Amino acid sequence: MTAEAKKLAVLTSRVRLEERLLLAELRKRDIDFDQIDARKFFVRLDNGEPLRLPYGGALSREISHTRNFYACRLLEHAGVPVVNSSRIIGLCGDKLLTTLALRDGGLPTIRALAGLTPDAVLDELDDFGYPAVVKPLTGSWGRLAARMHDHEQAEALLEHRAALSGPQHQITFVQQYVDKPDRDIKAYVFGGEVVGAIYKVRHDHWRTNTARGGRAEVCPLTDDLVKLLQDTANAIGEGVLGVDVIEDRDGRYFVNEVNHTPEFHGAIEVLDVDLVGAYVDYVMGQLKLWGGR
Structure with missing residues (x-):
């Protein structure tokens, strides 16, 4: 593989804290990459001509589910592997399809x-x-x-x-509706490895999203929770996954949703782990590009 082919494509549009931190980590490691605005991304599909792009892999952090899916599918058609893959994006971007995959995998889901x-x-x-x-x-x-x-x-x-x-x-x-103790669990699973988990806590609303003002606290990684998260990753497939788990007042876990472009601004404030570094390690290792461990 040539040096040019080893270049990484980073797909974004709106650049949030998560994307800024990932881009800074790539620069710190001297990883050669192009940041591509998905809103301006296009390819030509000429008859008889294979689609060639100058990338050895791609990291997608596109916020739009539709743009994310089609951009990644076009990259894959050109032979460029993407984290996450279009298959993972298509599955996790649809809550019903995610639930069906979890049920097929024997995971506890909400009725x-x-x-x-x-x-x-x-x-x-x-x-x-x-x-x-x-x-x-x-x-x-x-x-x-x-x-x-x-x-x-x-x-x-x-x-x-x-x-x-x-x-x-x-x-x-x-x-x-699950009666819960004013909190949900958000866990980060990279390629089947549980990197960390937080509680999303909110006392004044039934939705605990940190984007809606929920507070992040460390969630202990018990053996039961780790097994649940690993089983979830097995049911969904290889990728960078943010797994939402709901715990009822009797302590039973239910896998609620799986996010294919997880946010982690709250998690990095409380977790004693280099979440950004682990993210980049996983991506570069999966894409078999230099910079991964």
Whole structure:
């Protein structure tokens, strides 16, 4: 492999703290990379001409699920391996598909109801039970997620969903609301290795996302939690994963979601581990580029 082919592509658009820290770590290691704005990324697919790009691998931190998936698929078509792969992005970017993969892997998931239209779910919700949480299939930070306490509230919320444009909004995913001790668990699993975990704590809202003001605290890595996280990684596949776990008041764990472009601004403040360094180590090792350990 030539020196040029060893160059790393870093896919971004909005550059948050996480991306700034990863880019700084790459520079500190003298890793040759191009930062590519996914909003301006394009390739030509000419007949009879193989797609060639001057990269030995790519790290994707694109914030848009749709751009992320298609950009990574184009890179892979050109023979450029990506962390995370388009397969992981396509799976983890859809909450229903993630739940199905977790169930196939025998993982404990939150009791759920899925329908192809809001009306189909509304007719079943009275038997399913309240309170319940309706979520969009794609999205982060708890946006467009809503808790429903009774049939009247569910009818209003699902009528709103039915009016949203785009066929994906019609696919309706509802989870049982889990009574929890004002916290969720976010764990970081790189290639099956559990790097660390935090509690996302919030006392004034049922959504504990740190982007919504949740506070990060260290979560002890017990044997049971580590096994759950490793089993989750086995069910989802190889990659950099942020695993959201909900713990009910009886101490039972449920794997809720798996994020393919995890945020870690809260985690680096409390974890006694070089999360950014471990992230870059894993990426460079997977891509078999210089700089990985």
